[in-house]
Amino acid sequence: MAHNNSNTDSQPDAHRFSAGRYLQRWNAEFADPAVELVYRKQREPLMVRQLRYTLLLWALLFLLFMLPDWLALGASQAFFWLATYRLVFVACLLGGVLLLNKYPVLATDGRLAMWLALLGHPFFFLYFVLRPDVTAWILGVIMVLQISVFLYLPGRVGLSLWVALFGWAGSLATLAALGMGPAKLVGVAFVLALPAVVGYYTALRLERMLRGEYSLRQQVMSSNAELRAEIERRKALEAELERQATTDPLTGLCNRRHYEALYERELNRCRRQGTGLSIAMLDLDHFKSVNDTHGHEVGDQALVHTAEILRAGLRCSDVVGRFGGEEFILMLPDTPLEQARVVVERVMQTLRSYPLSGVEGGVRITATVALTEVKDTDGNLSDTLKRVDVALYQGKAAGRDQLVLS
Numbered sequence: 351m352a353h354n355n356s357n358t359d360s361q362p363d364a365h366r367f368s369a370g371r372y373l374q375r376w377n378a379e380f381a382d383p384a385v386e387l388v389y390r391k392q393r394e395p396l397m398v399r400q401l402r403y404t405l406l407l408w409a410l411l412f413l414l415f416m417l418p419d420w421l422a423l424g425a426s427q428a429f430f431w432l433a434t435y436r437l438v439f440v441a442c443l444l445g446g447v448l449l450l451n452k453y454p455v456l457a458t459d460g461r462l463a464m465w466l467a468l469l470g471h472p473f474f475f476l477y478f479v480l481r482p483d484v485t486a487w488i489l490g491v492i493m494v495l496q497i498s499v500f501l502y503l504p505g506r507v508g509l510s511l512w513v514a515l516f517g518w519a520g521s522l523a524t525l526a527a528l529g530m531g532p533a534k535l536v537g538v539a540f541v542l543a544l545p546a547v548v549g550y551y552t553a554l555r556l557e558r559m560l561r562g563e564y565s566l567r568q569q570v571m572s573s574n575a576e577l578r579a580e581i582e583r584r585k586a587l588e589a590e591l592e593r594q595a596t597t598d599p600l601t602g603l604c605n606r607r608h609y610e611a612l613y614e615r616e617l618n619r620c621r622r623q624g625t626g627l628s629i630a631m632l633d634l635d636h637f638k639s640v641n642d643t644h645g646h647e648v649g650d651q652a653l654v655h656t657a658e659i660l661r662a663g664l665r666c667s668d669v670v671g672r673f674g675g676e677e678f679i680l681m682l683p684d685t686p687l688e689q690a691r692v693v694v695e696r697v698m699q700t701l702r703s704y705p706l707s708g709v710e711g712g713v714r715i716t717a718t719v720a721l722t723e724v725k726d727t728d729g730n731l732s733d734t735l736k737r738v739d740v741a742l743y744q745g746k747a748a749g750r751d752q753l754v755l756s
């Protein structure tokens with residue numbers, strides 16, 4: 351497979367990870383290098399810890415095994431060479447730990463561990479030369495090493511394979527150089543190959559499992575993110591639908607349906623608390639001529655302008671609505687008629703004082719307003735509005751731009 355886009359974000363697309371399908375067969379690494387890098391980055395802290403312990407353990411074992419050397423070889427030249435190799439190699443291992451602390455990426459990159467493992471192997475080849483009496487033991491140790499290279503080096507099966515091949519070939523070459531016969535060499539080749547093969551396939555399965563599990567986790571996380579985004583989108587859509595269902599699209603004020611619901615709620619509350627609820631109907635004067643003179647668009651602007659003045663001139667708890675046309679309705683909870691009158695007169699005055707700008711000469715707007723306080727006999731909004739309509743009609747007939755109480 352080939353992916354062209356190299357995404358190094360911490361969460362690459364889910365479809366790039368369909369449950370390990372994109373793992374390379376021979377080393378169980380992601381075929382997409384970008385995905386492989388992201389995966390290694392995520393494992394880095396754990397791998398650094400593990401590799402640090404492994405290197406320190408190797409260093410300790412290398413030092414400890416100096417004791418059997420001493421017991422077998424005493425203060426001989428062979429001991430000196432082996433001890434020197436041990437000390438140099440231990441120094442390299444400790445250097446590796448220091449490098450690892452400074453560059454944590456070396457843990458998952460795998461090459462530091464590979465070079466250290468390659469450096470450690472010739473020690474055993476030297477052992478073959480200096481201790482021919484314990485060849486079988488050395489072969490045993492190398493077999494353990496073959497497996498441990500796969501199990502303890504960080505998840506780069508491909509690199510571990512090189513180390514195992516080097517140990518296998520180096521051991522055979524050394525033993526051949528020391529005069530081992532072909533029959534024995536073939537036997538040793540098989541014996542040494544066995545742990546390498548077992549180690550390789552075990553590590554391959556382990557790495558495949560780890561990356562497969564990582565892939566699944568990424569898919570789940572990505573699906574969750576998509577789900578969350580979809581939920582957010584639907585919530586926004588619902589809110590928008592709700593807004594459209596309850597507001598007048600031109601002015602953003604409450605529409606009639608919503609207004610009636612709010613009226614019910616406020617009326618019940620005001621009756622319970624014994625406070626007055628006043629309702630005013632505001633009808634713009636000669637609005638037809640605004641449209642006729644300046645055009646429908648300016649007429650719309652005048653409606654928006656009026657809505658802004660109404661909203662700004664009232665309390666937050668007051669409710670302004672537009673029932674269509676050039677009619678606005680004001681609901682003033684907890685406000686008896688006399689107080690409402692003051693408020694409405696103030697709003698009418700503001701309307702008079704602020705003509706619609708942006709049009710040559712401005713558009714002067716006035717309104718006729720009918721105001722009433724909801725009575726106990728009013729069953730619903732229509733009952734109240736009937737009274738208001740009559741008052742409004744009277745206001746219009748009486749010359750407009752005036753407030754009529756009913």
Ligand SMILES: Nc1nc2c(ncn2[C@@H]2O[C@H](COP(=O)(O)OP(=O)(O)OP(=O)(O)O)[C@@H](O)[C@H]2O)c(=O)[nH]1
Pocket residue numbers: 600633634635636637638639641645646647648649650653674675676746750
């Ligand atoms: N621009 C615009 N005009 C509207 C809208 N709704 C209603 N109108 C206009 O408002 C005008 C209302 O006219 P009329 O009912 O005669 O009332 P008026 O001209 O204000 O006269 P009076 O109320 O008697 O003072 C009509 O020309 C409608 O077309 C709207 O949403 N936008």
